[in-house]
Amino acid sequence: MIGRLNHVAIAVPDLEAAAAQYRDVLGAKVNSPQDEPDHGVTVVFIELPNTKIELLYPLGENSPIQGFLDKNPSGGIHHICYEVDDILAARDQLQASGARVLGSGEPKIGAHGKPVLFLHPKDFTGTLVELEQV
Numbered sequence: 001m002i003g004r005l006n007h008v009a010i011a012v013p014d015l016e017a018a019a020a021q022y023r024d025v026l027g028a029k030v031n032s033p034q035d036e037p038d039h040g041v042t043v044v045f046i047e048l049p050n051t052k053i054e055l056l057y058p059l060g061e062n063s064p065i066q067g068f069l070d071k072n073p074s075g076g077i078h079h080i081c082y083e084v085d086d087i088l089a090a091r092d093q094l095q096a097s098g099a100r101v102l103g104s105g106e107p108k109i110g111a112h113g114k115p116v117l118f119l120h121p122k123d124f125t126g127t128l129v130e131l132e133q134v
């Protein structure tokens with residue numbers, strides 16, 4: 001069902017410092033910050049030859065990553081995103097096998113303008129999994 005690794009998302013306490021580290025120390029192609037008010041985050045995309053890294057920083061009140069940063073003050077891997085061809089078929093198959101889909105269960109438009117869903121980390125060995133239809 002799952003295809004390519006679309007991105008690994010890392011929550012960071014200092015977006016500018018993290019972006020500069022990827023650009024200047026690791027020599028990666030780092031894009032400008034993008035506010036995603038619908039998701040409560042500011043995102044910096046880093047393009048690697050085979051996948052992307054998404055640096056996440058809280059935006060506004062009640063950001064969904066604030067709690068994660070409170071527990072992990074130096075930052076950490078927040079979720080991984082796999083590509084799927086058909087997100088509704090993937091959701092139905094996962095729910096039939098007992099996996100929990102977060103929120104309403106209906107796909108939302110993600111940071112790349114494509115439909116996404118999140119799966120409960122307790123059902124996937126402690127990892128928050130995002131599915132993106134490509």
Ligand code: CO
Pocket residue numbers: 007009054079081130
């Ligand atoms: Co993501």
